[in-house]
Amino acid sequence: MVLFFTSTAIDPPATIYMGKDKHENEDLIKYAWPQDVWFHVDKLSSAHVYLRMPESIESWEKIPQALLTDCAQLVKANSIEGNKKDNLTIIYTPGKNLKKTGDMAVGQVSFHSDKQVKRVHVPKRENVIVNRLNKTKEEREVDHEQERVDREKKESAIRKAAALKQRKEEEELAKKYSDEKAARDYSLLDVDPNDEEARRNAQEMMDDFM
Template sequence: MVYYFTSKREEYDTPAMLYMGKHKEENEKLIEHGLTHDVWFHADKFSSAHVYLRLREGESWENIDPGVLEDCAQLTKANSIEGNKRDNVTIIYTPWSNLKKTKGMAAGQVGFKRDKMVKSIHVQTRTNAIVNRLNKTREERFPDLLQEKIDHEKDVGARQRAEKLARTKRELEEQRQYKQKAQQRDHAYDDMFSEENMRRTSNQNRSEDWEDDFM
């Protein structure tokens, strides 16, 4: 079972989705089948739920909306037995893709591929208003995490192929326009030196009194 929460505030239009496993066995599945635009949250130095944020379109894990970030931190703290009792708790977070699982690790235990990609947020105290608001949005689901991952990767692949095709078409059109302009530049004076124009301007075809025209 996975718990889903909605982080919605007046300062932004599109709500953000937060989710976490009910127990450590479920956390193992979330670690294995996370998506590339998921961000993982956990209480530092305390046992806690693994809370995930699914980034919205155009968001970066390094630039999460402050309100959403606070919601994630409060939800993580509230779902830590020891951390929930304490003040001044540090919540760490990192992209799902930075999580590392090696043999011998206990269920729910993870490491990091790059420590430099781990950030932290300080939570001075539990804010009940935030936790209660999030808990009112909680939904219990039994998703097929593997199928969700497969579908997501298909969508990403299709979007990348479409973007590549559009980029190729754009580059070919730019090349065509460049060649056309270059050709127009190279042949800009062709008409000026055509046989007919040269004949018109040649003195050999003028009458004997052509100089009178300038008098």
């Protein structure tokens, strides 16, 4: 089971999720979206909390402070030891930076690049924030494999649409350049570009010179 929370720290709201136990964390590590952001209490046991990156945020390094605080507070609240302590450090990194090897314990994770790990300081527990998030909590079964297939299909469609748009823009630009060049050529020959017969004769004349 996966626990979902809604953060209203930004508009539109953002989705935060975490595994119910360490075994669910294994699936989340395996199926985390590359652009999702993983949060954990530094050097202490805690829940693995993920932020589903909103499309409105340019990159994981530019998460608004209010949303960052929501994620950090949720991690702290879901750490048995960390919840009792002040002045904690929360680490976070993109899902694509998570590294799992066969010799690691259940729920354990490392990173492909330590340079891709950022830190945020949490002075103390903020009950107002934690209570607000807990009121939105939903527990749901997730078909991780199907979710990945659906995501990859959507991302593929977006890439194809972007490529089609770019190709269309390039073709339009090439046609515009060709039309402008032809207009200049007709102008040099004193030909009305709207006179089809005159243009055809001019084109034949230019072809003879090539």
